[in-house]
Amino acid sequence: xxxxxxxxxxxxxxxxxxxxxxxxxxxxxxxxxxxxxxxxxxxxxxxxxxxxxxxxxxxxxxxxxxxxxxxxxxxxxxxxxxxxxxxxxxxxxxxxxxxxxxxxxxxxxxxxxxxxxxxxxxxxxxxxxxxxxxxxxxxxxxxxxxxxxxxxxxxxxxxxxxxxxxxxxxxxxxxxxxxxxxxxxxxxxxxxxxxxxxxxxxxxxxxxxxxxxxxxxxxxxxxxxxxxxxxxxxxxxx
Amino acid sequence: xxxxxxxxxxxxxxxxxxxxxxxxxxxxxxxxxxxxxxxxxxxxxxxxxxxxxxxxxxxxxxxxxxxxxxxxxxxxxxxxxxxxxxxxxxxxxxxxxxxxxxxxxxxxxxxxxxxxxxxxxxxxxxxxxxxxxxxxxxxxxxxxxxxxxxxxxxxxxxxxxxxxxxxxxxxxxxxxxxxxxxxxxxxxxxxxxxxxxxxxxxxxxxxxxxxxxxxxxxxxxxxxxxxxxxxxxxxxxxxxxxxxxxxxxxxxxxxxxxxxxxxxxxxxxxxxxxxxxxxxxxxxx
Numbered sequence: 278x279x280x281x282x283x284x285x286x287x288x289x290x291x292x293x294x295x296x297x298x299x300x301x302x303x304x305x306x307x308x309x310x311x312x313x314x315x316x317x318x319x320x321x322x323x324x325x326x327x328x329x330x331x332x333x334x335x336x337x338x339x340x341x342x343x344x345x346x347x348x349x350x351x352x353x354x355x356x357x358x359x360x361x362x363x364x365x366x367x368x369x370x371x372x373x374x375x376x377x378x379x380x381x382x383x384x385x386x387x388x389x390x391x392x393x394x395x396x397x398x399x400x401x402x403x404x405x406x407x408x409x410x411x412x413x414x415x416x417x418x419x420x421x422x423x424x425x426x427x428x429x430x431x432x433x434x435x436x437x438x439x440x441x442x443x444x445x446x447x448x449x450x451x452x453x454x455x456x457x458x459x460x461x462x463x464x465x466x467x468x469x470x471x472x473x474x475x476x477x478x479x480x481x482x483x484x485x486x487x488x489x490x491x492x493x494x495x496x497x498x499x500x501x502x503x504x505x506x507x508x509x510x511x512x513x514x515x
Numbered sequence: 516x517x518x519x520x521x522x523x524x525x526x527x528x529x530x531x532x533x534x535x536x537x538x539x540x541x542x543x544x545x546x547x548x549x550x551x552x553x554x555x556x557x558x559x560x561x562x563x564x565x566x567x568x569x570x571x572x573x574x575x576x577x578x579x580x581x582x583x584x585x586x587x588x589x590x591x592x593x594x595x596x597x598x599x600x601x602x603x604x605x606x607x608x609x610x611x612x613x614x615x616x617x618x619x620x621x622x623x624x625x626x627x628x629x630x631x632x633x634x635x636x637x638x639x640x641x642x643x644x645x646x647x648x649x650x651x652x653x654x655x656x657x658x659x660x661x662x663x664x665x666x667x668x669x670x671x672x673x674x675x676x677x678x679x680x681x682x683x684x685x686x687x688x689x690x691x692x693x694x695x696x697x698x699x700x701x702x703x704x705x706x707x708x709x710x711x712x713x714x715x716x717x718x719x720x721x722x723x724x725x726x727x728x729x730x731x732x733x734x735x736x737x738x739x740x741x742x743x744x745x746x747x748x749x750x751x752x753x754x755x756x757x758x759x760x761x762x763x764x765x766x767x768x769x770x771x772x773x774x775x776x777x778x779x780x781x782x783x784x785x786x787x788x789x790x791x792x793x794x795x796x797x798x799x800x
Contacts, residue, residue: 408622409622411616414609415590415592415611415614415615415616416635416640416683416687417612417639418639422639431625431626433626508626508667509667509669510667510668510670511669
């Protein structure tokens with residue numbers, strides 16, 4: 278449909294580049310210090326760093342939310358509020374605090390992903406089957422032993438599912454921040470730069486790379502998820 | 516309370532004062548809980564029961580008679596509103612491996628192998644790491660699972676899972692074993708096999724056993740004493756001592772006679788509740 282629409286010539290080639298020109302942009306800009314691979318690598322690396330920090334903060338926060346009603350009511354409500362906020366809304370403040378640089382981008386990623394990670398962690402703990410907890414208690418498990426040996430392992434499938442949501446939020450926050458922050462030369466920057474240059478085939482090529490990265494990261498999470506669930510007999514085969 | 520409640524009390528055969536020798540004793544225990552709808556439900560009312568050391572007691576009664584509630588109180592998973600639940604004369608405050616529980620669902624930890632499930636119980640009972648493996652295999656072979664130590668719980672049949680749960684409970688070497696309809700979800704054949712195996716294992720270990728079931732035949736086959744509970748609120752209405760020597764067989768004529776007796780008794784109990792309910796709500800009769 279895209280090919281047919283562009284082939285009619287009804288729309289300007291800048292506004293609607295042909296699939297062939299996008300393919301050209303994609304293949305000709307792959308290599309080099311500012312090629313798509315290098316640019317995508319920078320963005321993915323930032324995603325990795327940002328998500329790691331978000332997991333490091335969000336996981337213990339979520340565990341505390343699941344363990345204490347008080348923490349849930351205070352910190353938990355804050356997390357729900359933060360989640361309602363598009364993370365890009367933090368960007369003006371982040372730029373004022375950190376400047377137009379990579380740290381501002383990372384801040385937006387972390388503050389976007391922490392609520393998702395913490396809420397998912399708390400939910401995964403709350404969804405642990407109560408019969409497993411009861412069985413463990415009758416075997417004499419209590420306190421940290423119960424938590425570490427039963428509740429946390431039982432929460433793992435839900436936790437992984439939560440991270441699968443959180444990384445997508447982080448990825449979108451990252452690209453949105455990169456669109457604005459010129460110092461961070463990632464995929465987002467490439468889109469805004471090429472857009473300004475009216476190089477729309479390259480804009481679309483960058484968007485395709487973003488989707489490909491998305492599919493690849495999602496695939497990794499799915500692999501881990503399937504592995505965990507297969508081991509527990511939670512996978513529907515056939 | 517209803518007519519059922521008051522007549523039940525007059526039928527109670529168990530003395531209110533417990534003997535000092537009892538392993539478990541419940542004294543005037545009542546428990547009310549709140550349903551999701553907000554409605555208060557009295558699960559058990561003024562239950563007193565003594566269980567002797569090494570005695571196998573089956574609790575039997577219609578659905579909703581508070582059998583599971585009573586078991587949870589002994590397990591320490593719940594606290595009574597009124598009355599006392601004692602083990603060796605001490606009030607039960609927490610769950611613990613001295614009172615292992617078999618649930619209707621095996622409740623094996625799905626991320627652990629069958630053997631790791633048993634080893635976890637041993638670890639909690641303070642068995643050293645070096646001895647855990649050997650002891651776990653010992654208990655698994657008792658329940659004929661020695662060939663499946665490395666299987667994940669979902670890879671074995673429901674009957675085998677329940678055996679693994681039994682091995683895990685036995686590994687605690689509990690003073691008291693509690694069971695809440697552990698074979699209720701199994702097919703008739705697996706059920707019978709497991710009843711036999713349970714009898715065999717128990718004849719070796721002789722733990723004090725409180726076994727909840729709604730299956731009269733199962734109760735009579737396993738128990739030294741079958742205690743009948745009324746419909747809600749659950750009270751104890753009668754008890755039958757089963758003196759047939761062990762090992763027992765399902766074909767035992769004596770047992771068959773007791774099964775009929777208890778069945779009659781149970782049916783009357785159900786009838787009485789049904790008529791009490793239909794009197795209260797004639798439009799539903």
